[in-house]
Amino acid sequence: xxxxxxxxxxxxxxxxxxxxxxxxxxxxxxxxxxxxxxxxxxxxxxxxxxxxxxxxxxxxxxxxxxxxxxxxxxxxxxxxxx
Amino acid sequence: xxxxxxxxxxxxxxxxxxxxxxxxxxxxxxxxxxxxxxxxxxxxxxxxxxxxxxxxxxxxxxxxxxxxxxxxxxxxxxxxxxxxxxxxxxxxxxxxxxxxxxxxxxxxxxxxxxxxxxxxxxxxxxxxxxxxxxxxxxxxxxxxxxxxxxxxxxxxxxxxxxxxxxxxxxxxxxxxxxxxxxxxxxxxxxxxxxxxxxxxxxxxxxxxxxxxxxxxxxxxxxxxxxxxxxxxxxxxxxxxxxxxxxxxxxxxxxxxxxxxxxxxxxxxxxxxxxxxxxxxxxxxxxxxxxxxxxxxxxxxxxxxxxxxxxxxxxxxxxxxxxxxxxxxxxxxxxxxxxxxxxxxxxxxxxxxxxxxxxxxxxxxxxxxxxxxxxxxxxxxxxxxxxxxxxxxxxxxxxxxxxxxxxxxxxxxxxxxxxxxxxxxxxxxxxxxxxxxxxxxxx
Numbered sequence: 233x234x235x236x237x238x239x240x241x242x243x244x245x246x247x248x249x250x251x252x253x254x255x256x257x258x259x260x261x262x263x264x265x266x267x268x269x270x271x272x273x274x275x276x277x278x279x280x281x282x283x284x285x286x287x288x289x290x291x292x293x294x295x296x297x298x299x300x301x302x303x304x305x306x307x308x309x310x311x312x313x314x
Numbered sequence: 315x316x317x318x319x320x321x322x323x324x325x326x327x328x329x330x331x332x333x334x335x336x337x338x339x340x341x342x343x344x345x346x347x348x349x350x351x352x353x354x355x356x357x358x359x360x361x362x363x364x365x366x367x368x369x370x371x372x373x374x375x376x377x378x379x380x381x382x383x384x385x386x387x388x389x390x391x392x393x394x395x396x397x398x399x400x401x402x403x404x405x406x407x408x409x410x411x412x413x414x415x416x417x418x419x420x421x422x423x424x425x426x427x428x429x430x431x432x433x434x435x436x437x438x439x440x441x442x443x444x445x446x447x448x449x450x451x452x453x454x455x456x457x458x459x460x461x462x463x464x465x466x467x468x469x470x471x472x473x474x475x476x477x478x479x480x481x482x483x484x485x486x487x488x489x490x491x492x493x494x495x496x497x498x499x500x501x502x503x504x505x506x507x508x509x510x511x512x513x514x515x516x517x518x519x520x521x522x523x524x525x526x527x528x529x530x531x532x533x534x535x536x537x538x539x540x541x542x543x544x545x546x547x548x549x550x551x552x553x554x555x556x557x558x559x560x561x562x563x564x565x566x567x568x569x570x571x572x573x574x575x576x577x578x579x580x581x582x583x584x585x586x587x588x589x590x591x592x593x594x595x596x597x598x599x600x601x602x603x604x605x606x607x608x609x610x611x612x613x614x615x616x617x618x619x620x621x622x623x624x625x626x627x628x629x630x631x632x633x634x635x636x637x638x639x640x641x642x643x644x645x646x647x648x649x650x651x652x653x654x655x656x657x658x659x660x661x662x663x664x665x666x667x668x669x670x671x672x673x674x675x676x677x678x679x680x681x682x683x684x685x686x687x688x689x690x691x692x693x694x695x696x697x698x699x700x701x702x703x704x705x706x707x708x709x710x711x712x713x714x715x716x717x718x719x720x721x722x723x724x725x726x727x728x729x730x731x732x733x734x735x736x737x738x739x740x741x742x743x744x745x746x747x748x749x750x751x752x753x754x755x756x
Contacts, residue, residue: 251499276663
């Protein structure tokens with residue numbers, strides 16, 4: 233068992249939903265694959281996808297939706313199976 | 315017109331303030347909390363802070379802008395480009411409040427500003443258009459159905475869009491299915507509407523647009539601009555005249571653009587965009603932008619006509635101050651858009667504090683910027699730092715001045731695209747003028 237920490241490579245505004253009227257990509261307790269998008273970062277009107285980066289279960293989100301984040305900020309923790 | 319509110323930010327707000335001041339019109343800026351100390355806010359005679367940083371809660375909030383206009387006692391609103399500039403309902407609300415809207419009348423915005431409807435209008439006017447959805451697509455399944463008729467690659471565009479935002483290209487069905495929701499989200503964030511439409515991608519094409527102007531009775535063009543140097547569908551370099559465009563095709567495109575403007579009784583400045591396919595000399599109407607354009611200064615440089623001053627005059631009820639015969643383009647002009655992005659890191663936007671911001675100057679160089687040294691480039695808005703415009707009697711002269719200007723630039727605090735732009739204008743594909751819209755992708 234290990235914890236994979238998901239970071240944002242860029243500054244911007246973090247979103248957990250693809251758009252305001254859609255549900256969150258994932259919630260705590262959800263199982264994700266490495267390639268899954270778990271959030272978006274909007275910077276200067278461009279959207280970058282934040283990928284899970286590892287297979288596992290999401291144990292925490294460290295920033296709220298619409299929060300301002302900096303490069304390297306911790307987004308989420310994923311507990312990996314192996 | 316005695317007092318004007320500028321419903322925008324950055325370089326275009328500063329540009330409009332300058333034009334208004336030349337006409338003796340008092341200016342009122344609006345700013346988000348993040349922009350309270352921005353150059354446009356400092357440049358106007360007064361400034362009203364209207365809301366939080368997020369554009370949806372400030373620059374895109376129609377009611378906040380209208381309230382500011384009414385409380386400041388202005389008699390007109392200039393929307394600039396982007397934000398509320400192509401929202402017919404907002405234009406109507408401005409007019410209904412007894413104010414002058416600096417732009418075309420709302421019905422022309424609806425007919426031409428909404429790209430999907432504009433294509434229908436162009437089809438009716440006999441202007442050639444690209445195969446596509448010919449209107450908005452409501453669902454992913456409908457998009458896939460359109461693709462089965464037109465083939466791939468398919469371009470997904472925001473109906474309310476412009477400036478390359480909300481535009482995505484799908485190479486196959488699986489990409490189309492995943493990109494439609496992203497394009498809708500980007501469109502919603504940038505323009506407040508998630509409506510998108512589809513067009514088959516025309517390859518090897520040049521993006522050439524025609525500047526038009528109307529006063530509701532007389533309609534003229536001010537020549538074309540070539541805007542094929544694009545990255546992720548975002549224009550980076552524009553020039554006029556378009557290199558390698560045969561004069562017969564230029565004349566046809568300009569006439570078509572004027573006919574389209576006349577068909578909707580156009581009022582003010584507008585831009586009719588075409589894709590031009592050199593191998594067939596075919597051209598296709600893609601959209602009309604019912605507002606002032608980012609790259610308008612190159613047209614000003616070759617014609618000597620101030621387009622923003624003319625917008626203010628015409629919206630105040632005056633007739634066009636020039637006829638078609640008066641429009642004489644001289645020489646060649648190039649504009650580059652200097653962005654706060656990191657060319658060595660996938661052009662990642664680069665907000666930050668401007669420790670140094672030494673922009674070029676000297677003969678035949680014009681700078682339009684919304685920043686000065688000591689300003690902060692925030693993550694909330696687009697990455698445009700400055701536009702550099704060079705003029706020369708020939709394309710070569712204009713280019714050598716641009717090269718010199720880019721070397722003078724010194725920016726510390728954010729990454730900029732200046733070294734990348736220098737590389738582009740020194741590349742053989744740019745120098746010989748043969749570049750197409752995919753030039754930078756290859």
